[in-house]
Amino acid sequence: MQKIKLFIYFMLLLNIQIAVSQSVEINGKVVSNVSVENIHVINKTAQVFTTTNKAGEFTITAKLNDTIMFSSIQHIQKTITISNNTILIRKLNVKLEEQINKLDEVVVGKVLTGDLLSDVENVEGDPPINFFDVGIPGYKGKPATQSERRLSEAGEFKPKMLLGLLTGGIPLNPILNGVSGRTKMLKNRVKLEADDELLHNIKVRLSESFFSVYELDESKHIDFFYFCQEDENFNNRCKGKTDIEIFEFLREKLIAYKANLKIVND
Incomplete structure (x- = not known):
């Protein structure tokens, strides 16, 4: 009986050891x-990455001491x-503290008390008038950039415009800009600005998390991101994609980037 207990105890320890080592x-x-x-959840030891859902839930693979x-x-980093x-x-609950960036208090103009009657009397000047006040329809979307406005003004030549030759109503701007190459140049500029904005957002969101998993000399971080932007699939792989998908794209590009550095150094 004692031997059976020892055997069961030994097997239990063995199973536990196997569990914690895998x-x-x-x-x-x-x-x-x-x-x-x-929220980015990163297994730095195994180089595995995931994100939390709306409820803060996540699933990640790990072993003992990872x-x-x-x-x-929004949060203070935690390890x-x-x-x-x-x-x-096989469960892990984590409480994160909010990242609070405090600024020195600056008082500009009148101090509002929260009492509407009192605050209205203290406000100086006339309130601004917008297009809703006068019943005029207005654009509520994202303001166009200077390059986007110029592209819109330049117009784009379409074959059906040639029908205007028959009626004498052919628009000249789209044709002239198309022949001169100005329309193509403006399209390229708009695309470049959009890629720059996308790259900036990626750097803000993922830079810290990515380089905490995959090592790269800090002096080469900016050059690496431009290397990613030059990829012809950069927009398709990153625009509107999840952080996990972008993280995978960056990982693939980092392998290529380090290979290029090795060739140059050799």
């Missing part, structure tokens, strides 16, 4: 006073080391 799927949840969606980092613009208990129960 990667397992861990279900976790992030709790915070602000939004918990799209380092898991939680990062987002956790996977313990035996986490491996056994």
